[in-house]
Amino acid sequence: MKDGMFVFDNVVHMFDNTMKNTTPTGVQIAQNILGMAKIFSSPKLPANPDFLGSEISVEEAHRILFVDSDTDMAMAQTVPLFGWWKDGFSPARRQYDLKKAYPDKVLFCGGVDPLFQGVEGACNEMTRQAEEWGAVSFKFYQAHANSLNWRVDDRAIAYPMWERALSLGVKTVQFHKGVPFGSECMEAMRPNDIQQAANDFPELNFVIHHLGDPYIDETISIAARTPNVWLSLSAWINVYPIMPREALMRLGKALMYVGPDRLLYGSEAFVWPAVQGYIDLFAELEMPEDLMDGYGFPAITRETKRKIFGENFARLMGVDVAAFLEKKYGHDTRHD
Template sequence: MIGDAFVVDAVTHAYNLHPSNYRAGRYAESLAQLIFGLHTGFSGDGYRIEQPERFLKDWSVKELARILFVESDIDLAVHHVLPLQTLYSDGLCSLEKTLEIRKLYPDRFLVYAGVDPLRGTAALEELEQQVEALKPSGLKLYPAAWLGESFRHTGWRMDDPTIAFPLFERARKLGIKNIAVHKGLPMGAVPLEPYKVDDIGGAADAFPELNFEIVHGGMAFLDETGMQLSLFPNVYVNLEVTGALIVKRERWFAEALAGLLKWAGPSKIMWGSGTVFCHPQPAIQKFWNDFQLPDDLVSVAGMQVTPEVKRMILGENYARYAGIDIAAAKARIAHDAFSKERANGKPGPYSFREESHGH
């Protein structure tokens, strides 16, 4: 917690960015370098890893957990299986790591399955297998994949009745209610079209009993994203990467947040750090302790970001979205190993040592 705010990080990744994991040559390297560039560009002093070889590695789940629950004020987090097997041998965040997270930290993590809809019936079968193994709280999707020997960047739409709708129908039958899709942030030097948000409404309308979570909400297509929030009760925004802007690009963050608040108020905006893309603590700390909308943006948003609004964004909204009982969650983690270690004071960033830290 930070102050009296219970913090849920709605998206985290134990990336495998090591070059030995690359399958698609320059495309895999380009995306890895983009992630590293976002890290160096948006991380504050003392929280930035300068050496590429220290960042472009295979991050362990224990390292991720320590960053989240000892080095920062996060209480619960969501880890996504990433289905980028055409780029990375393990998809970038593997099913195996997510299974390990499930086993080691059941009280600290929720998990999302992840499949590539362009795989057709194979994606449906894979989803069934992941649901059986993981008991996930949601499904993570990317709007494009790199196909064939030439690794052609190929997009698909969330409102496509042939590609998307069979997957949503299967998710519904399997008990998955929350569908998160990467939007607003192209994965390297690729066509922009798949990352637009104009396809969300068709999915939300066709599947009103499912929730659709726009990941990277507000990074681009701000008014279009806000309009989706206002029109459809089952559309939400996840601030992965967007939230990190507050550390070094505060005006950009403020404009994005004001634009989302303008359309639909605070109740559908959820915090996400994207750790390990960057360390989560500086953004959370600045948002809770220091952030206010400038007066000109208060007039845009129609409100100020009060402590009540901050509590909603940092954790209460996601708890409601995912059916988390905050009081029960607090009780489960109150005396675990992470809470005990954090009670002694937060260590410096990236302090994990495999030989000295076991859970």
């Protein structure tokens, strides 16, 4: 809890950058990611110095999230990038390991790729991850090197996966949009292909990560008009320390057009391991008066923070916050 607010981190990654898992090109991509993380870092909120050539242990992840920070729950998200990593940048097995070790605090988000595993293979792996490992969501990365990509609204490639998710009782799928890591084609990272799929599968929730940066306006427009599209603020909070005005402009637009009920907090641990620093930052956030007066942005109220910090994602994942807090603290501490 942070000042009586339930904190449910939408996205943490148990990465594996060891040499046994990383291809030669993957080493360069990992360096690119670390370079980006260093750009969006400050002395108090640094990038992970052990990011390259290593993998974080479940014990260290638990310490960072649940001992040294106010995080109550987190989702460990698979990063199924197989072209640069043999088993994925954040392999499903490692996300499951964290969930298995701390099942009361961690939910497991699986991930597949139909271009590397085939459509049938991807669907079968979704079934395995859900039935054997308890996946409650799936994460997808669509753009790869050499213009290799697939679309969310492709009826032959993507729709069988959305149908499989629903048949497994999984009602939330998540997408990395924007924020290229290497030589991906930017056109393939636009959020536009979410629109038709979300309309064709109204019972499925589609989460767009990073506000689709640099396609922020398009991403917000899609979510504003499509009630089953949600926006993860993963990476958004990480840029705030060095460009607070730009970050507030982005959040202001999202609050104005989408509202606070479909926005999700995510720390992007463990690329940036100072999780508590980001929690403190968001808890203290205020919308400057000149942005409210000049752009019409709403104030960032305590209720807005409470929803974004964790209650929105809990609702999406079917987590009973009151029951969780009573089990952890003996009573619902939000009313203290």
